[in-house]
Amino acid sequence: MTTRFSVIRDTTPASAITKGAVVAMGNFDGVHLGHRVVISAAIDMARKHGKPAYAVTFEPHPRSFFSPNTPQFRLSDEAEKLRLLAGTGLDGAVVMTFDGTRAGTSAQDFINHDLIGRLGISGISVGYDFHFGKGRAGSPSLLASEAPRLGIEVHIQSHVDILDRPVSSSAIRMALAEGQVTEATAMLGEPWFISSKVIHGEKRGRDLGYPTANIRLDKHCGLKHGIYAVRAGIGQGKDRVRIDGVASFGRRPTFDNGAPLLEVFLFDFKGDLYGQRPDVAFIGFIRDELKFDGIDALVRQMDDDSAKARAMLAAAPDAFPKLGIVTD
Structure with missing residues (x-):
């Protein structure tokens, strides 16, 4: 049995792949509660058979x-998705490159070649609602019919409902775009987080008594601009610490109205974070x-804002x- 979370890619030799695994298949953006039920079913199935x-x-996302x-x-x-998957109890992940070749592979060929031939899955x-293969012809019902x-x-998992609506990555994106952090947390099962490198900024914060760790998020990040209560995880292993703080995400209209930037002020913290990649979890929206x-x-x-955070x-x-x- 695998004792560490390892990643299998298209370049991994077939001889290095343990056959007979049970897999949970999906895009898993955010690894929300619906994903976690699918994953738990795969883990339970695997443990039952010692697989x-x-x-x-x-990757990239289709x-x-x-x-x-x-x-x-x-x-x-x-990277964030793999760390989230590693935290679920899975033994590893198979990351398949999504390109023109894979998009053009029929569902039957994907099952026969990728799932059975290369991975040798047992479950x-x-x-x-997950579909795969050319033209999205592959479906849960196809897998069920091919199983014998x-x-x-x-195992086919029905939808999971929270807050009177099905949990989905799109619903979580919508909640974050509206600053509804607690709703996003409910659907994720834990706070939404980002992990990115701390960069040098204009250093205005230190002159104002609020030195911040400046983090550039993905240019397509749809998080609502505003002020948030956050928790940051800094460091690795036994040296890792968790620190509360307040963060601003936006264009700094008082100063330059520039490109969106996340500016994190950590309470009672002294240290140099430049070049580090803290994990910043969003706990609540302030304004x-x-x-x-x-x-x-x-x-x-x-x-x-700090008092409210x-x-x-x-x-x-x-x-x-x-x-x-x-x-x-």
Whole structure:
């Protein structure tokens, strides 16, 4: 049985792939509650038969391939997604490159060549609405009908409802675009987070008494511009610490109205984060981004934002994304 979360790619030799695994298949953007039920079913199936459990997922996201000119707000990039998958209890992930060749592969060929021939799966778990293969001809019902011939077990998961609506990545994106962080958290099962490198900024914050870690998010990030209560995970292993803070995401209309930037002020923290990649989890939305007439008014508002963030974080559950370590 696999003891660490490893990643299998198209370039991985067939001889290095453990046959007989049970897989959960999907795009898994955000690894939300619906995804987690599909994954749990695969893990349960695998443990019952003493087999490893893997996620089968695709990069880049198929939407990016089919609509390259349409902005795609991803809830988690590839690295974030793999860390989330590693935190679910899976033994590893199979990351299949989604390109013209894969898009043109028939569903039957995908089953026969990729799932059975290359991976040698013994079982598969999918969501009720997951489709695959050329023209999206592959479906859960096709997998179920092929199961006896292939000698595999198939689990099809119905939709999972939260807040009186089915959980989906698109619903979570919509919630984040409206600043509804608690609703997004409910559908994800844990706070939404980003992980990116701290860069040098204009250093205005330190002059105002609020030194910030500046982080450039993906240009297609659809998070609502505004002020948030956040928690940050910094460091690795036993040296990792979690620190509360307040963050602004937006264009800084009081100063330059520039490209969107996440500016994170960590409470009671002294240290140099330049070049590091903290994990920043969004706990609550405080207010919209505003333009102020002067520095004094801005600082007073920042004081008020910090107080509200502290109160919000104190009242919130001590939740943070469960992230695993990926061997790639």
